[in-house]
Amino acid sequence: MPRTFYITTAIDYTNAPPHIGHAYEKIAADAIARWHRMLGEDVFFLTGVDEHGVKIEKAAAAEGISPQEFVGRISPQFISTWAKLGVKYDRFIRTTDDHHEKAVQQAFSRLLAQGDIYKAKYEGLYCAGCEEFKNERDLVDGKCPQHGAPPQPFSEENYVLAIAKYKDRIRAHIEANPDFVQPESRRNEILNLLETFPDVSVSRQKVKWGIPVPGDESQVIYVWIDALLNYVTGIGWGSDEAMFAKYWPANCQLIGKDITKFHCIIWPTVLLALDIPLPRQVYGHGWVNIGEQKMSKSLGNVIEPNAIADQFGADALRYYLLREITFGKDGSYTFDNFKLRVNADLANNLGNALNRTLGMLEKNFQGAVPADVPGVTAELRDRVVETRATAAVHMEKLEIQETLETLWGLIDAVNKYIDTQAPWALAKAGETEKLGGVLYGVLEALRVVTILVSPFIPHLAEKLWEQIAVPEALADQRWEALEWGGLVAGQQTNKTGPVYPRIEDELAEAGTKKK
């Protein structure tokens, strides 16, 4: 039985279409999932959407349609975007899925019966215009800035989760398991927050669009119970216990840094109360800023991943986000940077390396793979072995940027090797055997590179693979396939041209670039 690897992402809120931030998280999760598949593990990758809640209720009302109809429009946009970006998940969960709703109600009942959920009065200031509770700091001169009227004191009876009961165990777990909260910078923050973190309300009276509280139809279950439980219901908790037992606990729960506290305090509380083991890791990644600014609708700088993928290819976006942003920290997207990175690494270094190699093979060997000459290729072979090992170490720690740096270091080495060996000179001198060895080495290194980069840029890797023309499918290549010598002499390559064309300045620079 291969080792299992269960990875989840946050489920996105479907009150608006996906943007580049949503895409970043899914792409990262996908790359990690694909890497582990390559290692030969039994991977389950869960993602999905949160379709409940007041904002969706409102957004639907604004369009004069039902919430069901509304999410029925939005959720498919997430699905199609992930398809376009090559995000290959095993399950896409929607919080409106029947088995999920049932399991959530069961969990709620159990927590209530155990006393882990209790009833309490929630008091606050309610603005009828906004239909929501306001904080003191939201108000201007004691009035709602949107409606100009003072909100009314209001109290409602809610169901509350008893986090206090589990704080000690959560703290102990975080302290005993350094990998539980990652990156490390978030750990101390969580330990700090834990001290003062209050019991939270897990139901809403005023919201209609949600899972009803069992036995109390006047309220719906709030996001902390509803949405968080997707991570277990998505692999069968409450519906397919065998599957759940197989994959849980999750190896990696990838989320945005802002919701780390909910995933490291509320979520463990729910799990502990339900006697479910805690996940091995919660990883809070950073934001994608747009240039210097935070992305926001009000600033009007929201970037749509679809548009970029359509114009420049999904892998360009995947590569840029994974290579440019230190995983765990904030990063920024600018078109100029995007273009530079993608041109340099995908077109100039990787794509061109294969293209020049296949060109020489065609010219000198009619496109057939020559025989390895160990004495000639030893240098590259060593480099391949070293790269594979280093990349594995980085990926184990989710150092995606360093992983890509390492892989591109090998690509650089390949280009350098070509220059140093000067195959064109060998051809002129008639040193056919050595020439063959050089080209074998280069192509073999590129074969390994293709497999290694495939989790990150799957579509481009596929194109490279087709031209190298290894008979077996790229998707079937596992760790063992990275051993030197996989390329069989005599096999015919299939040169069809550049795999990734450079992004040219045709539009923006049309008037200014010409001399």
Add this chain to the structure above:
RNA sequence: CGCGGAGUAGAGCAGUCCGGUAGCUCGUCGGGCUCAUAACCCGAAGGUCACAGGUUCAAAUCCUGUCUCCGCAACCA
């Protein structure tokens, strides 16, 4: 004294946990090669690692203090 992030070459960043010749990409300048997507290879210039103290044989890295910038209301990962 609210919380948290950040300040490293012209630009964008890594390195900081586990002190020891300051690294990457792009850009600039010079050279090489000609198989290739005006690509590839080599070399050079360019940094008081925000500032001030301290610890140390040695500090971008550890400690203390100061300054500056950015998030933490909403849309929102």
